[in-house]
Amino acid sequence: MDLRLHNTLTRSKETFEPIDAKNVRMYVCGPTVYDYAHIGNARPVIVFDVLYRLLRHIYGEKHVTYVRNITDVDDKINARALRDFPDLPLNEAIRNVTEKTANQFHKDVEALGCLPPTIEPRATEFVLPRADGKSDMATLIQNLLDKNHAYIATGGEGREVLFDVTSMDNYGALSNRKLEDQQAGARIEAKDHKKNAGDFVLWKESSANEPGWDATFNGEIIHGRPGWHIECSAMSAAYLGETFDIHGGGLDLIFPHHENEIAQSCCAHGTQKMANIWMHNGYLQVEGKKMSKSVGNFVTIHELLHTEKFGGRKWPGEVLRLAMLMTHYREPIDFSISRLVEAEKTITKWRSVVECFYGDAPDGADEDVIKYYRNKDLNFKDTRKEYRNFQFFLRPLGEDLDIRSVIARAQASITAISTGFQGADLPTKNDKYEYTHDTRRTLVRVFSLLGFDLRQKEELTSEQHALITERLAFFADKNFAEADRIRDKLLSQGIQLKDSKDSETGERVTTWEIKR
Template structure:
């Protein structure tokens, strides 16, 4: 069996992955808060952990891997959006989940085994909070329940910070009822204008961190294999999850391997609305960037390095994918190439795997290319629809060439026809002219940027 090695954030080292149960490999990844469209940064962990999901299924078997990614559908951002728009909270969250599914499907991501909504597990959260109070790790005050950070001596190990350093450097919520500045909310009261559930501490709603601890426990158990998410979640969210879960179930150990993907940049700069370089996945799709192209760009950088989205990279990815798709068009059944599998097994080295895919293409191994690319979620049959999609509409150029040809038949001056034909060929378009008319087909070297220059 292939040995998978993963960089464990908890131990700050690359380790052999040894599941607790090879017949039931379990992974939890923090999902979105559902009040708005997913942006490019939200999409990176989806793509990264989708590749890990595919790799685990390839090594251990499709039926032997359980992947959980949650939806946070109770949150103050959602409440604010409901107050701002006058819409029902459930309508907002249902709509946003539909958007999320459509956008992540477009990126070729498989649906996780379970996609729990936080509101479906309020009872489990209340039970865990009660257990933490009973064990002396949480306290009730002023209608709130807070986790006592000082009660868990290992707090800070994941992020590598001491409690005192965190207090000195962190922006923490100031509240007079806290015993310690770093204590965090497990439960908070809700007035009549806010969503709430009955609990031993009155009508209220959960804090953010407790939901993942409760849902992972219910769906994966007190101990499971992998916990993942963006690097921005390492502190405080994942640190708090560890504290809650390890205090509630001290003999279990919670997650054994922690993986964190780095952040996303756009054209070399941090993605920011103030800089005008903030993109949702839907923005990119509507701008004509196919989901498979977006995925390819993301996978071209190792997940633990910042990923820089540039239009140049996207155009190059489109050119490569067109070439590869032409190569596999009549390919038979192949097997995943050993260099591709080895690269992915080495801490998800997707960049190395793509290099190996280039080598398969250069060797003309269409069958091996298709099978190997499939392990990265590329070159699937359903993903190829963009090749004839609205982003590659050549009908206007075909009509223009046909008109020039008709004029040339009268004037006998074919120079304009030859010039346009040469420009189209230079853009990677196959020009097919016959008595029946003009047909333009994007070739493997199609370059949309060159086509746009033709007007």
């Protein structure tokens, strides 16, 4: 399928053509692990997880490399490492400080239904030259000095290696900012002796009582620590090469972080591009306000999953995931309790239709589906008759990752199933049931591609699954006596079926649970 993505760099939608279809490469900026990840951090993780799944579907699981870094080089982290583990080497001390928050991040995003990236490098492992020869920060900085894109300056806090923004002709192209409007915007701020106001820190000297690494620049050892931006330039080059396919992150990273990544990488490597396509998800606010600890609406993923801080209850990971995906990834999100309630109702509706079809969904190509259409002589022009076709759901994903439209199509198919595909011109009741059955199987594949596993946590036996499927067929035929017989049989086995109607649409909603 063709994949068209909005490229921030060109401000247009482009057809995605990988540099190498046998190794599609994507880099996404990961968390800084000095604290638990907040709900705003979850959005890029979820959005680019869907893109990762889609790329794997198109090009094959073994042909996609997804790198998402962990930033563990930060002045707060460094200071805490020195304080708590003064006798350990800096990298080891930092690892001790960040291990808990990094592990919690992994647990949180797994609960959100996200796959682990192919590679997850830590910034601390790429500060100095490596034994394996992979790209590192110190070597990249020296390359920039050698090519006159950087210079060493001495300020009130010691020596700094700064990038000269005037040395790059098209600096500011990603953010579309004029050079005179640029600000340094770095986590480590350079205050003095800059040639230009927009020059930013590549390396900053540490004082005698501050932690740091011994790096050599222009023959001098400067004990210090790297700037924020150089980290991603080193880690992406180490695993994806000097130019790769897709670079993603939040809208807030366009400037200065991504702008400066491009400057460092292109000038150090002598390339025209760092990544061919740049993608950015929109901002997130909570209950109509910018998330802030001072406002009191700052909430972490962990709190949403495990405490009753937000809305007086815990929220399942799949509900948080859907709440993120109901809005197009480039648009802003107002994360609210009402949004979560809506997402939970939707998840319940999905589960009632597809949960008993897990393990029965084909993973192969869609030729069999198309063949079925031809044999049944179904009309492709009738949208309702496309619900069995996996590609029908995928088409919006091919247009700038329009997950919202995929969800809308899934909702429409759920409605069609609930109403028995009225008006679908299916010739017999048996065909209608077969058609409905296959649509459910297609939906399982769709939801799996979006990262949703809607199975109950406790599995039923294959016989019990078969009984639930048979009961659905009896409902389709309006044979309620037989449907009730199966309900009672399952109840005697400890499986309670729950039939209800959606308060808004009147559609049948069926769920099950194991009674103790």
